[in-house]
Every structure is written in structure tokens, then in C-alpha cells.
Amino acid sequence: MNPTVNWRKWLFGLIFLAVLIPAGLSFYRSRHLAEPVVLGPGVTGVKKLSNYFPGIKGSINDAKIYILGEDSGRGSVLILGGSHPEEPAGRLAAWIIIENAKMKAGRILVIPTANPSASTSTRPGGAYPPDYSIKTPWGEQKFRQGDRWSNPLDQWPDPEVYIHYPSKQQLAYMDVRNQNRTWPGRHDGLMTEKTCYAMTQLIRQEKIDLVIDLHEAELQYPVISTIVVHPKGQDLAALASMTISAEEGFDIGVEYSPEALRGLSHREIGDWTEAIPLLMETPEPFLDATRGKTDQNLLLTGRDEFVRKAGKHGLLFEKLDEKGWPVDLRVGRHLSSIIVILKTWSELRPDRLIEAEEIPRYSEVVGKTTGFYLKDPARAPANRLFFE
Amino acid sequence: MSPTLSALFILLVMVAAYVAAQLIKLSTELSIFVAAVAGALAGGHWLPVRQIAEGAITYLDICLIFLTATLFMNLVREAGGVAFAVRSILKRFHHQKVVLFLLLVILLLIPGALTGAGSVTVLITGSLVAIVLKYMGLPETKVAAIIFLIAGLSAAAPPVSLWAMMTAAGINMPYVGFFLPLLIPCLLASLAVIFILGWKAKPVDLEKALKEIPEPPGKMNWWRIALPFLVFLLLILAGRLFPFSFPVLGLPLIFALAALTAFLASPVKLNIWKVSIETTQQLLPLIGTLTCVGILVQIMTLTGVRGLIAVSVVTLPVAMVIASLFITLPVSEAVLMWGAAPVLGVPLVLLFNTRGFNPVIALAGMSLIWPLGDALPPTAIIGRLTMNVVGVKEPYSKFLKQCLIPGLIIVALGMLMIIFSKQLGFLAVF
Numbered sequence A: 001m002n003p004t005v006n007w008r009k010w011l012f013g014l015i016f017l018a019v020l021i022p023a024g025l026s027f028y029r030s031r032h033l034a035e036p037v038v039l040g041p042g043v044t045g046v047k048k049l050s051n052y053f054p055g056i057k058g059s060i061n062d063a064k065i066y067i068l069g070e071d072s073g074r075g076s077v078l079i080l081g082g083s084h085p086e087e088p089a090g091r092l093a094a095w096i097i098i099e100n101a102k103m104k105a106g107r108i109l110v111i112p113t114a115n116p117s118a119s120t121s122t123r124p125g126g127a128y129p130p131d132y133s134i135k136t137p138w139g140e141q142k143f144r145q146g147d148r149w150s151n152p153l154d155q156w157p158d159p160e161v162y163i164h165y166p167s168k169q170q171l172a173y174m175d176v177r178n179q180n181r182t183w184p185g186r187h188d189g190l191m192t193e194k195t196c197y198a199m200t201q202l203i204r205q206e207k208i209d210l211v212i213d214l215h216e217a218e219l220q221y222p223v224i225s226t227i228v229v230h231p232k233g234q235d236l237a238a239l240a241s242m243t244i245s246a247e248e249g250f251d252i253g254v255e256y257s258p259e260a261l262r263g264l265s266h267r268e269i270g271d272w273t274e275a276i277p278l279l280m281e282t283p284e285p286f287l288d289a290t291r292g293k294t295d296q297n298l299l300l301t302g303r304d305e306f307v308r309k310a311g312k313h314g315l316l317f318e319k320l321d322e323k324g325w326p327v328d329l330r331v332g333r334h335l336s337s338i339i340v341i342l343k344t345w346s347e348l349r350p351d352r353l354i355e356a357e358e359i360p361r362y363s364e365v366v367g368k369t370t371g372f373y374l375k376d377p378a379r380a381p382a383n384r385l386f387f388e
Numbered sequence B: 001m002s003p004t005l006s007a008l009f010i011l012l013v014m015v016a017a018y019v020a021a022q023l024i025k026l027s028t029e030l031s032i033f034v035a036a037v038a039g040a041l042a043g044g045h046w047l048p049v050r051q052i053a054e055g056a057i058t059y060l061d062i063c064l065i066f067l068t069a070t071l072f073m074n075l076v077r078e079a080g081g082v083a084f085a086v087r088s089i090l091k092r093f094h095h096q097k098v099v100l101f102l103l104l105v106i107l108l109l110i111p112g113a114l115t116g117a118g119s120v121t122v123l124i125t126g127s128l129v130a131i132v133l134k135y136m137g138l139p140e141t142k143v144a145a146i147i148f149l150i151a152g153l154s155a156a157a158p159p160v161s162l163w164a165m166m167t168a169a170g171i172n173m174p175y176v177g178f179f180l181p182l183l184i185p186c187l188l189a190s191l192a193v194i195f196i197l198g199w200k201a202k203p204v205d206l207e208k209a210l211k212e213i214p215e216p217p218g219k220m221n222w223w224r225i226a227l228p229f230l231v232f233l234l235l236i237l238a239g240r241l242f243p244f245s246f247p248v249l250g251l252p253l254i255f256a257l258a259a260l261t262a263f264l265a266s267p268v269k270l271n272i273w274k275v276s277i278e279t280t281q282q283l284l285p286l287i288g289t290l291t292c293v294g295i296l297v298q299i300m301t302l303t304g305v306r307g308l309i310a311v312s313v314v315t316l317p318v319a320m321v322i323a324s325l326f327i328t329l330p331v332s333e334a335v336l337m338w339g340a341a342p343v344l345g346v347p348l349v350l351l352f353n354t355r356g357f358n359p360v361i362a363l364a365g366m367s368l369i370w371p372l373g374d375a376l377p378p379t380a381i382i383g384r385l386t387m388n389v390v391g392v393k394e395p396y397s398k399f400l401k402q403c404l405i406p407g408l409i410i411v412a413l414g415m416l417m418i419i420f421s422k423q424l425g426f427l428a429v430f
Helices: A003-031 A088-100 A173-177 A191-205 A231-247 A265-272 A296-301 A305-312 A327-348 A362-368 B003-023 B028-042 B049-056 B060-078 B081-093 B097-115 B118-134 B140-156 B162-170 B179-197 B206-212 B222-241 B251-265 B272-303 B305-314 B318-354 B359-375 B381-390 B396-419
Strands: A036-038 A043-048 A064-068 A076-080 A102-105 A107-111 A131-136 A139-144 A210-217 A226-229 A253-256 A276-283 A355-357 A385-387
Touching: A003 B049, A036 A088, A064 A088, A076 A088, A076 A191, A076 A327, A088 A107, A088 A139, A088 A210, A088 A327, A131 A296, A173 A191, A191 A265, A210 A265, A210 A327, A226 A231, A231 A253, A231 A265, A231 A276, A231 A327, A265 A276, A276 A327, A296 A327, A305 B003, A305 B305, A327 A355, A327 A362, B003 B028, B003 B272, B003 B305, B028 B049, B028 B272, B028 B318, B049 B272, B060 B081, B060 B097, B060 B118, B060 B162, B060 B222, B060 B251, B060 B272, B081 B097, B081 B118, B081 B206, B081 B222, B097 B118, B097 B140, B097 B179, B118 B140, B118 B206, B118 B272, B118 B381, B140 B162, B140 B179, B140 B359, B140 B381, B140 B396, B162 B318, B162 B359, B179 B359, B179 B396, B222 B251, B272 B305, B272 B318, B305 B318, B318 B359, B318 B396, B359 B381, B359 B396, B381 B396
Parallel strands: A076 A107, A076 A210, A210 A276, A226 A253
Antiparallel strands: A036 A385, A043 A064, A064 A107, A102 A355, A131 A139, A226 A276
């Protein structure tokens, strides 16, 4: 072989290894980062999705379900964080409920990472940070950044076109890994479809009344700062929206789930179970395609000059000023909305009462920060400490 | 430093690094890589290995489709299928120019449409079609222009159009509804190209032409050619007709199974290992480009350069943007090749979407214009490849001159699709 070619092959081989090894270690660490969850006073049990559908056992998506309160014939709500893990306010709100809430009546079931697989990857081309840290009074707690779609390491290849079950509607091929396009799920489907199927079984077996799916949206997307609800929950959402706008210090709209758009939680859960699904969106400038430098700072502060410029040209569906959309605001909006929805539900259906306390409201999270409500895992008894 | 100034500085560093790399004669893909690393350094990220590795796999699926589809087409060619098809068409229709042109266009469109790469069309069917066209009395530069322009349109044609796929992926838009908006204009434009440039073509001297086209194996027939294509079609249809019982194969495996069928149906024993190695070598520059473009896009996103470009584009007056597309799209393709789609295509489609255009039709229109840039320096890979395959000895500028008028027609067609995208929305059905 030509010595020059040989030398070049060695050089490129070494450069490849120099990138591959540290990058591989970084991907490995992200995938295996253990996120501590300290069980709060209200948690009475922890189950897994495989308790409701054994077909998911052994899969990375056999997600944990944290149960607050006792089954006493009162109402039950299921709260989903991390259907899209790249939308951190939903996961953080779910964490705060698990670690702080107490039940007076009824039950709250929380899945903080509804798509664990999607929480283990970041988006190629998106330049996401691998993780982010929330400051707390006892130090920092690190969370995986995650993506919108299940990790291709867990579900691959994608079909040439994704055909939704059971509607047969054609959707984008990658959305076969999008947990908010695979409801109500399929028992013999791909992993993400099986995950939704398992959650549908959970909703049926636990006689869940309400499902609240926590999301965030880019500001260039019209469905933002809103509650999207199945038609059977119209009254509940409209009343809650009015109360939130009047009492909680921020405005939130209501939209009805379109019948033609299949696979989404706010449509399929309502169609296939007794529960009323509500999906909530807060603004996350980090997701906008016109965003500038992509880093943890943008994720947590929601401040971006380029997205603001797009706003000045009328291209955004939510306001964005120099204060941005800090994560505390976004987490607070989700928590206050949950409080008001549960209160409104209990007023409408006293026979299916769900009453919780110690869930911080918007004003409290904005005042004290998200980290204030996260518990120190070092001080938790071993039997009250779990990991996501 | 403000975010705008910072991103602008990083962009300038990236451009300078790219130009410097080109000046020292590095390949396009390595120049793109050098620009990405320079951007990361200028942004204070040093060597962000995780981001580089993640960017490198952005288009992994597309690379796999590219490899398996080209292997499939190469096996069909090695089996003598392409030569058989060209000879059969020539024998049957050499007196009927219109039918002959129509069939030659279809032959040219298939490889690029299935693989997403114009270079595959040039290599698989381009060389044989060129022989036919030369024997019709057309000058070599005209023949090269016909092959190049239709190869570009074949790359934009469905089912695999990399510009549309990459742009759609960049804005979470489904790659659905593109079939007709891509197929109809690609077919019309291809026919326009061959009839305009081949207007003065004379009837083929059959005997001489057949002498130059390789003789296919004796046992080759239409069934042997059609079988692998039928397998491909059946597997696609099975996935669509029985989505809940037929296993998900994915396009790379479907192409690989079609390739296996081509291998088994071949009348001669093929050395599949040799063809695979040749396919990989043939595609290495293109796969290298896709890999390095992924890295470039990742670093541009990391540093805010992509945001700067995106917001600069989406805040321009839309009329000015459309009016400049005939330059911006081919030039961006000439510099970045497919990288033009995520870098420029994404903000453009966002702009069109927010201004009420139909994003699918607009993107299909843009996909028609992009391939023209493959004839322009600094890359001009496919333009030069076509010159070599056709055997043109005249200057490159003469070839470009022949491309000019049909090229302008393609640009006009693409721009009309963008302008009237709303009215053409009915085409975006599957």
C-alpha cells in the first residue's frame, strides 16, 4: 500500500476514535443517568406499567407510576409528564407533585417520564445539551434533556409511512416513535404503541376520571398557552380556564380536540376510555426553529433574541419579551392549572372528589423557584427513594 | 457581544474556514467539516465531540437508503437489465422519436427517483441513454445537458427526494403528500428538457448504436428486470395495506430485499461482494457529504448561526425572498450540496408557512430548483460527472450554456409552484 495513504488512514482512524470514545461515553452516561425521586408524604405506592400490561415488561418503557392517596371509591386523576421529555416543565411539575402533594380525597397517579426511551436521547441536528440542572437549596439536581421521539436504539427502523392504529390515518414515519401520536396504543405494536396501550389499560383498570398530559410548545406553533380538551370535557376546561385567568395570575385558553387529528392523547383517551383527557401547553422558546445559541441557559430561561425578533415580525403565537419564559413560570403554570382543574372537577362531580394539598401554585413557584420544591435525595430514607 | 454579532462572527469564521479548505483543495465534505469545527472553536465550544458525533448520524437513515437503493440499481445494471431495456426500447421505437424520448425519460428518472441521487441516474442509465442520444445526431454538450438536467429532476422525483425529506425533518413536518407535487413537475420538466434540447435529433442509426451498447446475457428478459421492482412495490404496498400485521421493514431493508431479488433473478452469476464494494466506493463522497452536513447543521444550531440565518430569512419580505430563489437555491446547493436543505430550506418553509403558502407544494417547488446547483462551482460534482460519463471534450462553459434555457424553465416551474402553492394544494394527497 502507498505509505501516504496508509499514514492518512491511520490519522483519520485515530481522529475517528478520538471523537467516538468520549462521545460514546457521553451518550452512555446520558442514557444511564439516574434521576432521584423522593417519595413525598402523599405517595402510597409505586407501580409499573407492566402491572397493567405484561407485554411491556423488560422494556425500557416499563415506566413507573407513583400513586398518591388510597382507592376509596373517590375520583382519580392520571398526570403524565415526559410524553415529550424535551419539554421539561411537564416532567418537573410531575416531580413536584410526587415529592410534595398530600391527598385529602381521591387519588393522583403520576407518571413523570411517560416515554422513558425518549428521555434517553437528544435530537440529531438539534444540538441539545445532554442534561440540565435545577438549583435547589441543597445543591443541584440533574435531569436528562431527552427528545420528542423514542430513542431509535429502542425502536428502529421507522416504517415508510406510519399508519395509526386503529384509525388507519397516515402520519409522518418518525411519529411511530412519538408518544403523542400513538394513542390508544396497540398490544402487539411497536414499543411506543405498546406503551400507550399499557397506559390505556391503566386508565381503564384504575377507573381514572381525568388524564392531564403536560407539554410545552414552540412559540411559532399556534397551539400554545392553552388546554386542549376532548369534547366531553368542554365544561370542565372552560370553567377551569376562566378561574385560572381570574385567580392564578396568567391567562390560558381552551381548544377542543379536532376529530380528524388521530393518535393524540386529548383525542384517543377520550374516545377509547371513560376518562376525560386534557393536554396543556406552556411556551418553550428552546423548541423554536429560529432560536439562537442552543444550550441549557436557553432551555431554563426561555430568553432568546432571535425568537423575539421573529415575534416583532408577527410570526409568534405567544408574546416573548426580554424576560423570556423561565422554567419556573412554565412549571408554575402547569401546577396552578392542575390545582384549578381538580378543584373544578370536584365541584362538578362531588361523587368523584379529588382533593390534594401542598401542591405549590404559580405564584409560589415563581417566587421560590422550582428547585425549592425538589427534595434532597441524600436525606431520604432508602425505601422512599426511587430513580427515573 | 450581542447574540446577533456573536452568531455573525461565528458565521464569518465558518465561511472563511470553508473557503480556505477549498483553496488548499480539500474535498467538499472535508471543507464542510473544517467549517463546522472552526465554528465550534469560534463559539467557544472547543471540540464538542458529542455534538459532532450526534450531527454525523443525523442522516444515517438516508445514507442507508442511499446505499441499499444504489446497490439495488447497480445489481440490475450488472445483470444486464439496463442494457437489455435500452436495446429493447431502441429496437422497437427507433423510428418514433416521441415515444423513444418518453421511454428514455422514464429510464433516466427511475434510478434517481428511487435513490434520491442524481449521480446514480448518471452512472446507471445515463451512460447508455447518452449513446442513444449521440446516435441521434445530438452534440455531446447537448447530450450531457439532457442527462444532467433529467438526473437532477430524477433526484427531486418521488419517492425519495432528499431535499424535501431533509427540510421536512428540520421542521417536524411529515414527509407525506409530496408524491404528486414532485412527480408531476419532474415528469413535465424532464419531457420539456429532452424535447427542447433534442428538437433537432435525427432517427437513430440502429446498427451503430446497438454495436456500442453492451450485449445483455442471452437469458435476460423483461420478467427478470421487473421482478425486483415488483418485490419493492409489493413490500411497500404490503406495509400500507396490512399495517397492523405486516412487520415494519423500513426502506433500507426493502431496497436490500429488492437487491437480493435482482441478484437471484440475474441470468448471470453476480459477484455481490464486488458490486457492494464498488457501490460503497461510488457513494463515499456523497455519504461523506451527508455526514459532514449533519455535523455542520449541528454546530450551526449549537452556536446560534442557524438561528441567525433562519430569523434573517423569515423576517425578509416574502416577495423579495421568492424573487431571489433562482439564485439562492442553486448557489446554496453548489456550496453545501444537500446541506442547503436544512440550512436554507427550513427557514424558507417556515416563512412560507407563516405567510399562508402551502408548505408541501412550496417545498416541492424548491426541490425542483435545488438540483440545478449541482452544475455550479465550487462543487459541480454531478455536472462534471456527467461530462465524464458522456465523454464531452469541450469546455465546461459550453455544457453550462446548453443547460441555460431548460434550466430557466425548471426555475420558472418551481417558482410558479411556490407562488401558486395554495391553489395547487389539492395535489398534496399522498
